[in-house]
Amino acid sequence: MKYLDAIKLLKEFDNQNRALWLHEGVIGTEIRITDDSKSFKVVVTIESSIEKSNINHEAYGLPSDFIYDGVSYVVELESSDFPRAQIEVGSPAYGDGLNGVGTYGWGFYLDGIPTALSNWHVFCADGNSTPLGISCFLDDIEAAVLSSFESMKISGNLWDLAIARFRDSGQLEALMRDCQQPPRKPYPMKMEWNPSLGQEYYKVGRTAPTCRIGKLRGIGSSSVRYNDGVIRSFRDQLIFTKMTDAGDSGAIIVNSHSNEIAGLNFAGGNDRTIANPLFLKGWKYRGTLALEDGFEVPMYETSENNDIALTHETNSEIEFESSGISEAPPSIGGVHRKFEPLSMNLFRQGYSIGTNRTTRLDIKIIGKHGDWLHLSAGSLRTGWYHPASDFVLMD
DSSP states (O other): HHHHHHHHHHHHHHHTTTGGSSSSEEEEEEEEEETTTTOEEEEEEEEESGGGGGGGGGTOOOSSEEEEEEEEEEEEEEOOOOOOOOTTTTOEEETTOOOOBOOOOOOOOOOOOOOEEEEEEOOTTTGGOOOOOEEEETTTTTEEEEEEEOOOOSBBBOOOEEEESSSSSOOOOOOOOSSSSSSOOOOOOOOOOOOOOOOOOOOOOOSSEEEEEEEEEEEEEEEOOOTOEEEEEEEEEEEEEEETTTTTTTTEEETTTTTEEEEEEEOOOSSSSEEGGGGGGGGGGEEEEEOOOOOOOEEEEOTTTTTOOSSSOOOOOOOHHHHHSOOOOOEEEEEEEEHHHHHHHHHHHHHHHEEETTTOOEEEEEEEETTTTEEEETTTEEEEEEETTOOOOEO
């Protein structure tokens, strides 16, 4: 089962079981491949502090199986510790002022700028209040400055991501950290679009073993406990067998066979590694650039006008006027929907009104409200788009 198919299935399960999240201790839901790799199941994870005798289908109002598109999936409950953001003292990547450090995951050119990739909780010592331009340390060298990050919320997050601009392009090396046994991995250049459950992946991180192999076992939602004590929830995440530990936050997760990047590690637990679906970021591959040392580094480009990151809710028309939009957006019950740059990325990645050859998703106009267009991307996403904007308001 591929990522996009799993997300559609899980969305329907969550819609049918909305009361689940009213119960204490629910960490997340996921679509998981079975141990024999022959079928799939729905797994609901409950915090291990809950008495095991109280963890049963009846207590959480869950069916024993879930039927989707004519196929029956077993619904299983499991107990687990809360996943945690994976930073520790001693690893060599951190933003100025951070009480703990993680991993410098990947170096590449983004819009012509030499760029370092890691997590929000690695580069942003003051969270969403972290000012752009602060120093970021790589291998204890003040090598970069914070250039962008995805703001975090309490719920509904997709990213724990930040990027920094190298002070000197000569500091970007297209080399993965030495794995010792086996030796250094080849430098990954491309993203893996729409990965499949059951495939083998590896991470190159800052904790031993440096290069550790795991399997993409699930796709779904999870709550994560951060070092500031806040629990933040994430949706549509890649869930692997355990392949990371504290200090590996910011490591990229790479397909062992294609050497393409699927995820950005940010959290883990006693039996799992959780990564953002980096391939949904909307960065377009534009080839490679030869460095002075003879190595090549990948070049990417943000989607057109992708530098606006409106992620708040508003009831004000002033902000729309500043974007060339004079009318208020559609609303439900008088509450405006959230801005989500991801949704624009989904509509931007080679999409047009019609069928996208790669994903086979139909982009259709399904309604109008003034100049606002109601668009759908298959059954995966629907949202409102204004011709004067560069964002979509998700349903």
